[in-house]
Amino acid sequence: MVMSLAGVSLNRNGKQVLDNISGELKAGKIIALLGPNGAGKSTLIQSMARLLEHDGRIKLQEKDLADFSALQLAQHLAYLPQHSQLQFPLEVEEVLSLATLPFSLTKLQQRQQVKQVIREWGIEALADKDFRQLSGGEQQRCQIARTYLQLSNMVNSGKGQGIWLLDEPASSLDLEHQQQLQKICLQAASEGHCVVIVLHDLNQAFSLADEVWLLEKGKLVAQGPASDVMTERLISQVFNVSARRIEDSGRHYFIFS
Amino acid sequence: MIKKLLISPLGWLLGIFLSFGICIGALFLGSIDWQTLMYSEIGSKILWDIRIPRVLLAFVIGASLSLAGVLIQSNVRNPLADPSLIGVSAGAALGAALMIVLADFVDIQVQYYIPIAAFIGGVLATVAVLKLGRNDLPGGMALLILAGIAINVVAASLIGLLTYLATDSALRHITFWSLGSLASANYFWLTLCSLALLIVCLWLPKQHRKLDAILLGQAEANTMGVDVKRLQIQSIVLVALLAALAVSACGIIGFIGLVTPHIGRMLVGASHRYLLPLSFFLGGTLLVIADSIARSIIAPAELPIGIVTALLGAPVFIWLLLREGRRLQW
Numbered sequence: 001m002v003m004s005l006a007g008v009s010l011n012r013n014g015k016q017v018l019d020n021i022s023g024e025l026k027a028g029k030i031i032a033l034l035g036p037n038g039a040g041k042s043t044l045i046q047s048m049a050r051l052l053e054h055d056g057r058i059k060l061q062e063k064d065l066a067d068f069s070a071l072q073l074a075q076h077l078a079y080l081p082q083h084s085q086l087q088f089p090l091e092v093e094e095v096l097s098l099a100t101l102p103f104s105l106t107k108l109q110q111r112q113q114v115k116q117v118i119r120e121w122g123i124e125a126l127a128d129k130d131f132r133q134l135s136g137g138e139q140q141r142c143q144i145a146r147t148y149l150q151l152s153n154m155v156n157s158g159k160g161q162g163i164w165l166l167d168e169p170a171s172s173l174d175l176e177h178q179q180q181l182q183k184i185c186l187q188a189a190s191e192g193h194c195v196v197i198v199l200h201d202l203n204q205a206f207s208l209a210d211e212v213w214l215l216e217k218g219k220l221v222a223q224g225p226a227s228d229v230m231t232e233r234l235i236s237q238v239f240n241v242s243a244r245r246i247e248d249s250g251r252h253y254f255i256f257s
Numbered sequence: 258m259i260k261k262l263l264i265s266p267l268g269w270l271l272g273i274f275l276s277f278g279i280c281i282g283a284l285f286l287g288s289i290d291w292q293t294l295m296y297s298e299i300g301s302k303i304l305w306d307i308r309i310p311r312v313l314l315a316f317v318i319g320a321s322l323s324l325a326g327v328l329i330q331s332n333v334r335n336p337l338a339d340p341s342l343i344g345v346s347a348g349a350a351l352g353a354a355l356m357i358v359l360a361d362f363v364d365i366q367v368q369y370y371i372p373i374a375a376f377i378g379g380v381l382a383t384v385a386v387l388k389l390g391r392n393d394l395p396g397g398m399a400l401l402i403l404a405g406i407a408i409n410v411v412a413a414s415l416i417g418l419l420t421y422l423a424t425d426s427a428l429r430h431i432t433f434w435s436l437g438s439l440a441s442a443n444y445f446w447l448t449l450c451s452l453a454l455l456i457v458c459l460w461l462p463k464q465h466r467k468l469d470a471i472l473l474g475q476a477e478a479n480t481m482g483v484d485v486k487r488l489q490i491q492s493i494v495l496v497a498l499l500a501a502l503a504v505s506a507c508g509i510i511g512f513i514g515l516v517t518p519h520i521g522r523m524l525v526g527a528s529h530r531y532l533l534p535l536s537f538f539l540g541g542t543l544l545v546i547a548d549s550i551a552r553s554i555i556a557p558a559e560l561p562i563g564i565v566t567a568l569l570g571a572p573v574f575i576w577l578l579l580r581e582g583r584r585l586q587w
Contacts, residue, residue, distance in 0.1 A: 051476050074482030085474040087334050088527035098470050102482035130526075150481070165480075 035215035074102035323540020326514030339515035344408030348382020437508035437563030512570025
């Protein structure tokens with residue numbers, strides 16, 4: 001077990017945003033957080049990243065999350081937010097190199113790692129561009145690459161496998177890059193990392209997630225393997241749509257009307 | 258490579274402007290041969306007691322305000338922030354004004370207590386602006402600027418109130434703060450301001466990548482191992498120290514803290530590894546030039562330096578506002 005949550009609750013201005021959430025994140029697994037807008041998915045993932053004050057307990061490798069220093073936490077956990085807020089002219093290469101910040105690397109090692117990531121992600125043409133001038137999808141790809149580099153460094157530096165928290169990473173990606181994201185998530189899980197991903201595409205959750213946490217109004221409605229949790233009845237009820245689940249060659253899909 | 262090449266000639270440029278600043282003024286020292294200058298009583302007095310401390314102080318204050326501008330802009334991730342715009346300088350001026358007025362009623366050594374009062378005023382104003390502004394919230398950028406305007410208004414009205422209570426000599430003293438001038442430069446202020454700048458320069462080298470991370474957002478910086486709260490508190494204290502000492506030494510000098518970091522970013526980008534040394538040199542050099550203009554354009558009289566920096570900086574600020582507005586579609 002990499003992380004455990006026990007009775008995590010969060011009340012914001014009298015509204016219960018998270019209500020008694022408990023669960024476990026295991027190494028090598030992909031957990032998809034699903035739910036309609038305002039269900040508390042981003043709030044939950046931010047609580048896991050220790051970005052929000054909450055009630056209840058979150059433990060990382062059997063140690064209370066609050067006991068980690070910012071640096072120690074960054075050596076075990078990488079977080080991708082929904083949106084980039086950069087207001088200043090940083091180059092893509094400079095943004096990527098920040099992934100090495102929590103680790104003691106020489107300047108040469110930093111440069112080599114950044115060059116390698118740029119090559120692997122096929123973003124050579126963007127490397128010296130102002131990050132703010134990129135399209136939403138390009139920015140997202142760079143940020144995913146940055147957090148993946150941070151994750152890779154956890155193993156390289158001997159800190160062991162980490163947790164990759166992705167808040168709606170696919171929202172501005174085209175189909176090709178959604179597939180690339182899917183591949184990289186599977187690769188991260190195969191390397192032993194735990195991936196927590198907020199998704200809106202239920203079919204993507206079917207093909208990607210080992211486990212699904214379904215949220216509604218801050219409550220964890222269901223938790224377990226995708227095929228058990230994502231039933232027609234539950235999905236129709238939580239998302240307030242008419243959903244039909246079909247099976248083709250052993251794979252499950254949802255059709256909505 | 259280009260970024261490194263840009264920074265190295267600045268040392269030469271700085272030397273030229275410092276020499277230029279020392280020479281010009283009511284009496285042009287460049288036309289006097291150095292033996293007369295060094296051995297005549299009046300020549301050496303002008304050189305050592307007036308020009309050299311003044312030009313060096315102009316450089317130190319310019320560099321201080323510029324670094325304070327970079328620090329505050331990066332920490333609140335707001336390109337329009339600067340120590341005077343978000344109320345830090347006004348808070349410091351209020352602290353100084355309060356001490357000047359109090360000095361008439363209580364027997365204290367004003368010269369030594371003014372920096373402390375200005376520092377406390379600067380810190381309180383910064384904390385108030387950050388609490389009111391909530392830059393971490395959506396729309397927080399506009400809130401931060403509005404909070405700065407509110408603090409500026411409150412400080413200005415309280416300074417106004419103090420002027421009613423002030424004696425004639427205190428009033429003259431307060432007026433000096435609000436206009437800004439390097440005329441009272443001496444080695445005491447030069448030493449004090451240089452020490453503060455040295456503290457900041459010793460602190461900065463280990464922070465440049467953390468400041469880069471903050472530019473991406475507080476959440477990103479936190480999860481990249483930066484103790485954002487700690488870094489922000491340290492930055493606020495140092496910005497208040499730099500701004501408060503600058504205000505104590507020569508009153509409110511606007512726009513240097515706002516404009517020089519932007520010129521720096523246009524030249525080398527936002528990476529603090531290059532931006533910090535460049536802003537240091539640019540800020541210092543710009544204030545030396547502004548002070549040279551202020552004391553030579555209507556010589557033997559002097560223009561308040563705040564007027565010169567405002568005249569130079571305001572058009573740049575308006576252009577920045579328009580550019581940011583277009584980009585953010587305000």
